[in-house]
Amino acid sequence: MASHAHTSAAQPAILNEVNPTPFPRATLVENNRSFGWVTDKICGIIEGKTPTWWWVCFVLACCVASFTVAGVTYLVSTGVGVWGHANPVNWAWDIVNFVFWIGIGHAGTLISAILCLLRQKWRTSINRAAEAMTIFAVVCAGIFPVFHVGRVWFAWYLFPIPNSNAIWQNYRSPLEWDVFAVSTYGTVSVLFWYVGLLPDLAVLRDRFFKAGNKVRSFCYGFFALGWRGSNRHWSNYEMAYLILAGISTPLVLSVHTIVSFDFAVSLLPGWHTTIFPPYFVAGAIFSGFGMVLTLMLPLRAIYGMQDLITQYHIDCMCKIVLATGTIVGYAYGMEFFIAWYGANPNEGFAFINRAFGHYAWAYWIMISCNVITPQFFWFKKVRENTALVWILSIFVNVGMWFERFVIIVTSLARDFLPSSWGYYSPSIVEIFTFFGTFGVFSVLFLLFIRFLPVMPMAEIKSVMPQADVHGHDHH
């Protein structure tokens, strides 16, 4: 009894006050930079002289992009048969590449929308570039299904526009859902990006006006729509931004869900599984963050942005890659388990064939890149080694391309009837077309970093300690 009284005196059963452990807040902008420094740093990239490396990269990217132009021109002038598709593999690189690029785009929306709703302030310094990546990835993705329809001049049949046959689209098909999902995704991403750019365009308008460059001031000013930083405007702006983040979140989840329906709604073994929607979304975020790292780390090094994209930012991104990569690894395992547990011989065969059949090489590349690579990010030493993080991010990109290849090609090449089985290899035209999309993407991204602010200045300033009105002033 005495001992009980003693303990209750030391620590009452119900505490009067609960003090959460104070977690140190990570600094998002290092070295106590001022607001003016942020503006000068980010605008300086656009105002400075075009660096030589930019021209070198730009010319190189244009050359690579010409492969897509050549490949697509040849396809249109000859016919879709110039691709390596044949029964039973009628979807191959085109759909692989489509899903690959769309997936990459998803990290941009995740960063701008989901992390905004979760109040993850570290998103501010990477969201602009990641959103740009989304838009350019959707552009690259769109090329493939549009040209896969064969007679591309009829691609408008995908949309409900009255035509001379008086027939309408089949809304029972996930492929038609995909048309709406992807075009909505592209449109909303552009709108979201533009709204974010608005205050920064106004900054550039005024800086170029001051510097006497009337032409550029006019161009930025035209698109800034007369933004003047009014707090009455900010009030509506912030609400609009929050709503856009709120609707982009279900949008991004639905887009890759619907992409996965293209497969899951069919009856093909290896495709007809309910795990596809979450598995595709996790994979998309995984590949997208891989691409964000691939793009942002060189950008950070070239422009000396270590104070804006700090080690904390890289840590966060690596951890997301680790988490989503592990989810993807779990999905691979669970697919195998269900194939066995479901006791469907066709399903079982499809998975054994993936791992040990003709395309086993692709399967094991996928496993090594997607399951093993991210596990290195458990270690702080790895996350702090920027060069290594960059190399691992490349492996993630490669692995996720192979994932789509494995899902699409291995399932189609061995369907129900052995008489129709085949082996698919891409033609040189497909290879060129896909290779060229990296050029298309790079051309767009290089133009973006040359002419638009790569980071949202207003948003970065709003998360700096000086922005707090209750005076946590670090001057």
Place this chain on the structure above:
Amino acid sequence: MSAKPYGLIATFDTTPSVYHAAEQVRDAGYKNWDCITPFPIHGLDKAMGLKRSNVPKFSLCGGLLGFTTGMSLIYYTSAVSYPLVVGGKPYFSPLFAFPVSYELTILFTAFATIGGMFFLNGLPMHYHPVLKSDKILSGMDDKFHIVIESADPKFNLALTKALLEKAGGKDIQELEA
């Protein structure tokens, strides 16, 4: 310069100073005034006495319109204009119509939200007295400003200037209309 200025503009160096000045202007009963800030300052809406934004009303209308558009488009095309049996499925079911209607809900909401934001803000407006002032350059960068318009019923050149000075405003200037 015309006899009557557009208003007065005062400069503030830090976020807390503009925040507290805004509270004083609000309490003095001004209606036609504004803060010019390079980024949205958390809590400034309350300090200015602004009500919650009306943008969500536009968003809601857009969303409802989008969903209705999706459902009616699919009903009209699949069950009225050219009914066609595909895979023995019904001409219309809200289930298969849902994904497209869902996407259109989001698409229309996005347009309505952004359109509503521009409408409420009166943008685009490429000419404005504030944009004509030299102060806009720093106002977009690292300084904060309060503008009190001469259209405000309580506006009085001397008294308003005194209020802004008392609130800590520096370099108070008249804005040309």
